[in-house]
Amino acid sequence: MASSSSSAPLVVTFVTGNENKLKEVRAILGADDGGGGGGAGAAGASDVASTFALRSQKVDLPELQGEPEDIAAEKAKLAARAVGGPTLVEDTSLCYVALKGLPGPYVKWFLDKLGHEARRALGLCKLLAGYEDKRAYAQCVFAYAEGPADERPRVFVGRTDGKIVDARGPSDFGWDPVFQPEGHEETYAEMDKAVKNSISHRYRALEKFRAFIVEKTSG
Numbered sequence: 001m002a003s004s005s006s007s008a009p010l011v012v013t014f015v016t017g018n019e020n021k022l023k024e025v026r027a028i029l030g031a032d033d034g035g036g037g038g039g040a041g042a043a044g045a046s047d048v049a050s051t052f053a054l055r056s057q058k059v060d061l062p063e064l065q066g067e068p069e070d071i072a073a074e075k076a077k078l079a080a081r082a083v084g085g086p087t088l089v090e091d092t093s094l095c096y097v098a099l100k101g102l103p104g105p106y107v108k109w110f111l112d113k114l115g116h117e118a119r120r121a122l123g124l125c126k127l128l129a130g131y132e133d134k135r136a137y138a139q140c141v142f143a144y145a146e147g148p149a150d151e152r153p154r155v156f157v158g159r160t161d162g163k164i165v166d167a168r169g170p171s172d173f174g175w176d177p178v179f180q181p182e183g184h185e186e187t188y189a190e191m192d193k194a195v196k197n198s199i200s201h202r203y204r205a206l207e208k209f210r211a212f213i214v215e216k217t218s219g
């Protein structure tokens with residue numbers, strides 16, 4: 001075990017089919033894989049590394065249609081049944097203000113269908129061609145279920161405001177090339193990963209989850 005504390009850390013399984021999400025979650029929380037190997041990670045993550053260990057599991061889960069919080073909570077319930085213990089999932093949305101929050105939780109399908117040009121995600125920015133208002137926000141909803149019997153998973157929402165721009169930067173993670181966060185000149189794709197992980201929707205949601213889990217496991 002990575003922790004040197006006397007009690008065993010709580011093992012939480014993060015269920016996702018998305019490797020990039022997993023990388024960011026690990027970098028932000030600095031939690032290890034629950035199977036040893038050290039809890040190295042981002043500064044400030046030691047409180048988490050010593051109280052819980054993050055394991056990951058790939059399960060392709062059906063996703064409910066509806067509001068992001070409900071999608072994430074439902075996903076957590078299904079995932080917890082597959083895992084049989086404490087389970088964390090997340091659902092990510094990219095919301096255009098001019099389109100009243102769409103594509104929102106359905107951005108994955110928009111990206112799959114529209115982002116197949118030479119520069120991936122380009123189609124996503126064309127969606128706003130007829131609108132002056134390019135504002136958008138990225139939103140992450142984490143949902144945590146204590147176990148298979150938990151009918152009311154806790155949700156943690158994080159949001160980062162920004163705007164939609166022509167695709168810039170590497171296209172290795174989703175819609176990162178078209179989202180430029182407020183107060184920054186670079187898109188998520190262009191910026192250093194450490195910078196993204198210090199301002200992102202995922203970081204903001206995980207800060208709330210971090211506070212919850214530290215409180216839960218202390219004392």
Ligand SMILES: O=P(O)(O)OP(=O)(O)OP(=O)(O)OC[C@H]1O[C@@H](n2cnc3c(O)ncnc32)[C@H](O)[C@@H]1O
Binds near residue numbers: 017090
């Ligand atoms: O197994 P899960 O965790 O559901 O992984 P997923 O890839 O299906 O993810 P979502 O259902 O949350 O769909 C979100 C879409 O947004 C993309 N995405 C998620 N977080 C992102 C981020 O920080 N930057 C860019 N794209 C992101 C992701 O690749 C998907 O296409």
Ligand SMILES: [Mg+2]
Binds near residue numbers: 063108
């Ligand atoms: Mg998904």
